[in-house]
Amino acid sequence: MIESMGNNSLFTRWRPVSHFIAPAGWMNDPCGMMYDPTRDIYHLMYQWHPNHVNWGNISWGHATSKDLVTWTDVRGWEGSQAEALVTGPVGSYDDLGIFSGTAQPVNLQGEIDGTLLIFYTSVSKLPTNWQIPYQNGTETQSFAISTDGGETWTKHENNPVIANPPAGWNITGWRDPFFEAWPEMDALLGNTEPHFYAVFGSGIKGVGPRIPFYSAPANDLMNWTFLGALWEPAANTSLGSVLETGSYAFNFEVSNFFSLNDDDGNVHYYVNMGTEGGNVTLHPRAQWGLWNEGLMSRRENGSARFTPVAGGAVDWGLLYAVTSFNDTKNNRRVQWGWAFEEMPDFVLTQQGYQGCFALPRELFVKTSKGVVNADGNLTTLGNNRLVEHGDGTFTAYTLGIRPLPEVVSGIRNGSMQRNYAAGPVSSSAVVASGSSHMEIAATFSNFSGAAGLTVAASPGGEEYTTIYFDPSSRTVNVNRSYSSSIDGFTNYTVTGYFYPYRFAKTGIEDVTMQVFLDGSLLEVYVNDRFSLTTRIYPGRNDSTGFGVWVSDGASVEMSKMAAWTGLANVFPERPLNSSSELVFDTAEQTNNYTWWLGN
Structure with a gap:
């Protein structure tokens, strides 16, 4: 039945309204x-890739906000009006793609004067993938500048700014520049003048993934120096157990760095990276979004060395290309990530x-004091950086x-x-009907078996x-076996590692779940240190019930439960149906469909 439906006929069926989303077409990395x-x-x-449902001739779309809640498309939502950066003419350094990158509100001298500066990967050869030989010249790094608040952008006349990857590296890829001022790194490296620092996603074939590290004087951002790799993980390894820390796999993408202070003012150093090729049974996807905390030191050659001491998944579900920025207005680190679809091809053009x-998520150092390791499962080289004290307790630091x-x-x-009755629960029950756009929050304790929520x-x-x-198993799970009555949607159970702390004075902590369901998008947060994003595609319009779930023979104590039904639209200036005409590229436009699929 669905196969016979027209383009965009299901545009609003599973579409999120309270999340950032392109007007129509394919979107990926923030x-x-x-x-x-x-x-x-x-x-x-x-x-x-406007007017298409698959990845292709990639440009950048653009929206702005006063409060990070509601958004406005720059120049409009129709067709490709919201494009900010587009590919160059045939034969140019970026004629086949404007790949990922970051931006800063500075000019090329590092000054805040109203200028906006984008650092992006310019692509002139395709295909590119960590599994195939890398074509020299595929990726270079370039600037684009705006002096009118982002209404228009001009590519720098001397692009590419960095033309070649690190000498001697047989690379798997070299893309996605992330750049920021980093005063803590200035101090570590002994730079008396302010610098900006940049990292890229990369790897060395047959050796392992890498984060190449660069610096430039703040007063001359055209002048970048390669400092080396931040650290050298071997291919297809992990920091600790794969269940707890994920896989480094074979190639890094969308890498980024940042420092955060804990409650006592101590500095913690972090990296985020997307990893490719590390699929395992518990994580069938070939991509992970990971974080590591590390000790930072200065190498003999004057560069920086990152030594991981803790890590885990940024998101235990499908969220990828996760990056962040320094929200200087509120002095905090804000993270964005891309949630792709998990639907079969026969639905793509119908959804449009x-x-x-x-x-958007706040990242911070979560400090837990007075933790005890009664069962021996509070591990080093796991999710927590542990500091042991004389009384046998630990302070656990995690992201x-x-x-x-x-x-x-x-x-x-x-x-x-609405708030709902709490108390001991020994059987599953749907407590109310909600909507396809809602939030549920509930707190549980005293688990005798698996328990949680039904949505x-x-x-x-x-x-x-x-x-x-x-x-x-110390896991949070989303069982999608019965999520859709329509055959073909991805329905495996999504699993993420979560270890509840046991405190010397109060015992095992409660488990508080905060769940957002927005069309097909399902986000789960637990205790301010766990997140999992996935997709569900119910086939019935009346699949809006929610409640508490317990496994057979189990029981749990639920101390509170609340729900918010009918979440707000964060693009109020768009119509809910902002679909656009879908087109199919020609063989000539796609190099006989070897560069991209065309639809």
Whole structure:
């Protein structure tokens, strides 16, 4: 039946409304996010292939916001109006793609004067993939500049700024520049004048993934120096157990760095990276988004060495190309990530778009004091950096993650909130009917087995999705076996590692789940240090029930549960149906469909 439906006929069926999303067509990596202090405005850009449902001739789309809640398409939402950067003429350094990158509200002398500066990967050869031989000259690094607040962009006349990858590297790829001022790194390397630093996603074939590290004087951002790799992981290895820390795989993409201070003012150094080729049974996807905390030191050659001491998944589901920016307005680190679709080809043109972003997330050092390791499973080289004390307790430091509080408040605006009865639960129950755009929050304790929430349930039980914590495996799971009555949608159970802390004074911590369902997008947050993003595609319009779920023979204590139904639209100036005409590229435009699929 679906195969016979027309283009865009299902455009609004599973479409998120309270998340950042392109007007139509294919979108992937978040790019160019920044706060412009001269105009008091946030910018967010994205990889885009307008008028197509698959990846292809990639440009950048662009939207702005005053508050990170509601967004406005720059120059309009129709067709390709929102494009910021597009590919150059045939034969130029970026004629086959404007790949990912970042932006800063500075000029080329590092000054804040209203100028906006994009650093992006310019692509002139395709295909490119870590599994195939790399064609020299495929990727270079380039600047684009705006002096009118991002309305228009001019590519620098001396592009590419960096023309060649590190000498002697047989690379798997070399892309996605992330650049920022980093005062802590200035101090570590002994730079008396401010510098900007940049990292890229890369790897050395047959050796392992790499994060090449560069610097430039802040007063001359055309002058970049390669300093070496931040560290040298071997191919297809992991920091700790794969269950807890994921796989470094074979190639890094969309790498980024940052420093955060803990509650006591101590500096913690982090990297994020997308990894390719590390699929395992518990994580069938070939891509991971990972974080590592590391000790930073100075090498004998004057560069920096990153030595990982803790790590895990940035998101245990499908979120990828995860990057961040320094929100200088609020003195915090904000993260964005791309959630692709998990639908079969026979639905793509009917839906008319692919991809959106997860909610923006705050990253912080989560400090937990007085933790005890009663069962021996609080591991080193795992999710926590551990400091042991004389009384036998530990302080656990990990990367905290939570949706931005003001964004949560903003999308709740106009919703209907209800609280539900709490107490001991020994059987599953749907407690109410909600909507396809809602939030649920619940707190659990005293698990005797797997327990959690049910969402997107039909009245007769034909469709439902369960989200639960399993204390026996220390995992949070999203079981999608019955999420859709339509055959063909991806339905494996998504699994992420979560180890509840045991405190010397209060025992095992409660498990608080915060769940956002927005069309097909499902996000799960637990205890400000776990996130999991996935997709579900219910076939029934009445699959809106939600409640508590417990496994057979198990019980759990639920201390509170609340729901917000009818989350707000974050693109209020667009119509809900912002679909555009879909086109199919010719063989000539796609080099006989070897560069991209064309649709």
